[in-house]
Amino acid sequence: MAEECYITFDPNKIGVSEGHLVIPKGNNEEPLRLRVVSHNRGDGPRVLITAGSHGNEGEGPIVARRALEWLPSLQRAGRVIVVPALNSSALEGWSRQSPLDGLDLNRIFPGRAAGSISERIADAVVRLLLPLADVVFDLHSNGPKWGGVPASTFYPIADAHLMLRTLRIAESFLLPATMVWDGEDPGMFDSVAVKQGKVFVCGELGAGLITPGSLAIAEAGVRNALIGLGIVDGRAEPPTFLQKKQSQTYRTLSSDYLCSPRRGVFEPRCSVLEHVSEGNVVGVVHPLDLSASGSIEIRSPITAVVCNVRTSMVVECNDRVVVLGRPG
Amino acid sequence: MAEECYITFDPNKIGVSEGHLVIPKGNNEEPLRLRVVSHNRGDGPRVLITAGSHGNEGEGPIVARRALEWLPSLQRAGRVIVVPALNSSALEGWSRQSPLDGLDLNRIFPGRAAGSISERIADAVVRLLLPLADVVFDLHSNGPKWGGVPASTFYPIADAHLMLRTLRIAESFLLPATMVWDGEDPGMFDSVAVKQGKVFVCGELGAGLITPGSLAIAEAGVRNALIGLGIVDGRAEPPTFLQKKQSQTYRTLSSDYLCSPRRGVFEPRCSVLEHVSEGNVVGVVHPLDLSASGSIEIRSPITAVVCNVRTSMVVECNDRVVVLGRPG
16 A cells, blocks of 8 residues: 555644545545544643544534534643544435445444545544544434434443543533443444543434434533533533433443344334333334234333334344433 | 236225235236225225335334224224335335335326336326325325424315315314425325315324324324314324424415525524524534534524424535424
8 A cells, every 4th residue: 555644734733723634545546535623722631522423423523513613712721633524425425334335434443544435534543543532532323213312322341440431531421321331343433442541432412303402412411521521611511301401320231222023113112211110011013014913012121211212114133122221 | 018006905895904005016026015904984084094105204104003003993984094104115225215216206196007116106096096085194204304393284275175175184183283385396196186186184293203202193193183084083182292282384485495505514503393583593504524614504584483404414505404384
């Protein structure tokens, strides 16, 4: 490979530095230029905020843009590097996967410098942006196929010190839920960052509709976390969700991801943040032929809180349909 | 064309008759068999309920299925013919268009008997099912790209008698909104049905997330309308939406569909059922490069109520982003 990725902003410049992460596509094509903005007030925590890894998860990119608007006046310490749209082609197509190579950017980390375009984005982020940060906020949302509680999330970490620090920072978003998940898929940005000793928090900021209300919740979460780190001025405050201001930490075991026992049309029978008891019906899977008999009920195996509910119609056998959380 | 479409249920049988609308695909392929159920109690209004014309609008098919469950015990008169999944291949793919021929089923009416599969479905519906009904409820929803108020909707009709009858039946859904729209696209089921003198009401039953709450609203709308027609027993009652039980009729002129002045990322600044005044910012379109300047505000040209707001990210120039309603 003759060409190398590079950055055109100056992370050491005090103040704002705008530029690009430039990623060669090979084959003498024009390189991909991903916009990056660095806000540097010198000493303090070094944060990387990435958004738009999945193109159909809209809250992150809009919140990242809003943060760029208020950082100049509110930041008092540290450095925040923001990439508002990590996967610009997927964003334009409102698709989870990149339309250019069909890959899910958040399942191919740490990427490959000589790979397809998504692999090259992952590689460039890991080699050029990740070393510039101690803390990473990767802004996702549940997207159009899931309902879910706005949450800061992470996977359990073997290093107890890093685990505790990650938990505290995740909780500092003050979102309705902090979720400690199980069952990390291979190739996620999370594990690569954690392996390098970084605090990595994935914001699952919204679900279903993007509204002024959902954007306000998402923005409050990111701002709260930056306030918690001492990077920006202000008072951290839990946003209102479903008429309540509440923050709760949940633990989700692998067995708490409830899956469809068959292919069919999923009908949700539970709502986000609903308390369900062991044995409660949380959903029904109907035959694809909707007027036929043979619907199967899905029951909660435990007493728990509903954190995510599938909302797209047809599910495959073993597709996740409900995610439960155990308050903890 | 050697083969003809046909039905395998008996619409004249008193009681329940289940069967299929069988549609030849040509080329010696197995025909498409769309499930149809007829509930006949003899004299009374004759209703056709179709759902799933667009495969990513989930409320309709689930509500149609639920109606099949309660019709046997609640129906007291008339005939209700239900097609729960008019566009089964699109439903399986959670896509608006049919994945088989790329067509939008509700833009190609009255269809063609020798056309592609979507055209053949439209043709078969018009020739075999439409004549069996005086009133058609076509169950849609706003789908994953729009927020919207659950509504019964129709386009203005030149025949004043049919217009008034359609308005009354649309209002009898008692949904939060009855919308009289402008700007009917060519090829919609609506206009074909109206031309044949039928009452045609399109239910736009949900938006964004499919939840137990959104399904209850949608189901109540259909049941209310059947109660209003004297077909089923029960008491019609407006469902609760956004903590309110309210039903309001709105008129939407062509100029009330607000469009994006450019390609970019749409950020909603208004919410469904919000009252906006002339000049209020209802949305902003940002450059695709989210950190660049040059965002354009979209302002309401009138004092009105927000009925629909776009929720997918990237919009093209002239794409609709906000639909306003004038109470009337």
